[in-house]
Amino acid sequence: MRSVTALPTEGAVLRAIAGALLLIFGGVVGRPDVAVLGAPLLAAAGWGWLRRPSAPVPRPRLRAASGVHRTGEVAAELEIAAAPGVETVRLRVGAPGHRPAQVVVASRRDRTLRLAFDTVRTGRLDVFPVDYAASGPEDAARTAPRSVPAIPVTLLPRTRPLRELPLPFRLQGLTGGHDSRRAGDGGDLRDVNLFTPGDRLRRIDWRVTARRAGASTGGAALTDLYVRRTFATADATVMLVIDSRDEVGPDVGSWGDLEQPRQDDATSLDIAREAAASLAQHYLERGDRAGMEDLGRSRAPVVPAGGRRHLHRLLQRLVLAVPEGSPARRVRPPHLPSGALVVLFSTFLDDEAATMAVLWRSAGHRVIAVDVLPAADTGALQPMQAVAFEILRLERAERLRGLPRSGVEVVRWESDGPDPEAAIALAALARTRVRR
Amino acid sequence: MSGPRAAARATAERTLGGAAARRVRLLRAVGRERPRPHPRIETGPSVPVGFLRVLQAIVGLGCTAVVATSDVQWLFTVLALVAGLVWPAPLWLAVLPLSWGAGLAALPLGPISAEAPLLLAGLHLYVVLGTAAGRMPPAGRVEWAALAPTAVRFVALQATAQLVGWAAGMLRERDVAAPGVAIVAAALLAAAAWWAAGHLQRADAGDQPGRRPARGEDREPNRGDDGWSYHLDA
DSSP states (O other), rough: OEEOOOOOOOOHHHHHHHHHHHHHHHHTTTOOOHTHHHHHHHHHHHHHHSOOOOEEEOEEEEEOOOOOOOOOOEEEEEEEEEOOOEEEEEEEEEOOOOEEEEEEOOOOOOOEEEEEOOOOOOOOEEEEEEEEEEEEEOOEEEEEEEOOOEEEEEEOOOOOOOOOOOSSSOOOOSSEEEEEEHHHEEEEEEEEEEEEEOGGGGGGGHHHHHHHHHHHTTTSSSOOOOEEHHHHHEEEEEEEEEOOTTOOBBGGGGGGSOOOTTTTTTOOHHHHHHHHHHHHHHHHHHEEEEEEEEOOSSSSSEEEEHHHHHHHHHHHHHHHOOOOSSOOOOSSOOOOOOOOOEEEEEEOOOOOEEEEEHHHHHHHOOEEEEEOOOEEEEEEEOOOHHHHHHHHHHHHHHHHHHHHTTTTTTEEOOSOOOOOOHHHHHHHHHHHOOOO | HHHHHHHHHHHHHHSSSHHHHHOOOOOOOHHOOOHHHHHHEEEEEEEEHHHHHHHHHHHHHHHHHHHHSSSSHHHHHHHHHHHHHHHHOOOOHHHHHHHHHHHHHHHHOOOOOSSHHHHHHHHHHHHHHHHHTTOOOTTTTHHHHHHHHHHHHHHHHHHHHHHHHHHHHHHHHHHOTTTTHHHHHHHHHHHHHHHHHHHHHHHHHHHSOOOOOOOOSSOOOOOOOOOOOEEEEE
């Protein structure tokens, strides 16, 4: 731990000079009431210098706060160690998208300060860079300002409860939570059929068998056995496709690279992460398999799997999905497991995501396009910017109108508050019979 | 936008009215923008720096009311206080006390007066408040616990100084000259100047001049106007 030493402050020097001048002036003009005005200033400066920090001042330590914090709050703890002669510590604490906060705190003993800020953003952030300067009494001596590096934190997306979600056209697997069209072990009655090798004895329907035997032989002999067959159960395969090529906030003026989106405004990627995490949790809790693909990166996708650990794996990949430079234009859509339900989260600000959706649909996948563009705030736009945005908005609207014509179902996911509309729309899609 | 229309628009933007309209749009946009929040620092009970500054200005006006005999003195004080609010530099903590000392010397007061003790307390309080506020922004906060030792010292120094002032007034009333005060004060000033020059020189040179910090090591940044600064190559 590197430490720093204290030096006299400009203010202390000026106060001492002013006090001394008042003393001299009062003595020269023979006015002790004037001379005594300088006494407190001189005495305070002298006292402060004599009791200044005599030992090196240790650097404060910043660590992530322990315990569970409410959703949307990022917190850390700053440990300030007491040092001889240090009376106060001046702190400047920063946070992404926030103005720095400055405080002067007492530090005559070891103490721990909690730092926090609220955010609706997700992903990885470097938070709480701290600048500090320790002062002695009367601020007569102070250490040079030093910095404590920010700590990286990962903010996982929230998940929203969903009631019912659409399934792919074709269910796969030999077991699961959904009824398939294949005969097998399940719950719902499919038909009554002749006993064949492989059928379980407990599935023999003796009542039907007896009735049939009586009809064919006049009740004299039992020649054929009949079994009750049920629909087999199966699980669904869902591929969540994130379009991380761009990240835009509600403020259209910040869509360029010059200005960062605010921390209290969810960006398109935050909404996409939240939607994808909610869907992944819902499908995985029901025993289905979910995978993930990123249109903004050419790395290997997360292969479909199930279970709680896989949900954590998906969440980690979701928070790592950030725009990286200018991704190469894809010539063909990423290969996805056959029969999988494709859920595409995108802003649809360009043609690529929509083109991929149409290609996947034409390949036989059921495709759901989730529109994650935040509600645009155009209040601060210049006239030319407003015209450009209007053109962009019309192109996007036309693009989204064209998707249903190709068989792609479109759902909008909003970011503010509990969002029943997306859940209702998805539940409606779950009940819709779609032609394959 | 077509070529002639774009040219006309560009010409309109270059005119005085066009420039004014552009600034009006900019101001509207700035007005609509929500201020970015501050991160929370959970300290003990604290007081905003803006409150300390306002209190300091009120004390400064009170000090001026004690010694002011002309409008020029009022104008100077108000200008200095406003400048101190806008640009809180330590310079104002030295300039105004000197002006008040000069104003007190210009007053034809008797050896025992009410003005001198009042100014002694007000001047000291003005300096203490200004020191506590420092160069922090108005939204900054100062913990009460950080002010407590200063308050104790303020009371102790005031008690001593008021006692010394009263004793000096009594001596003056009995026509006892004290020329040694000027000599002692001059010696103190010389010592303070020598001390300040030496240490400010060290402060400018840094702790260890000529040593370049290694990469990743804690480095001393350049000081900005507000006393803080950032590492440019972090």
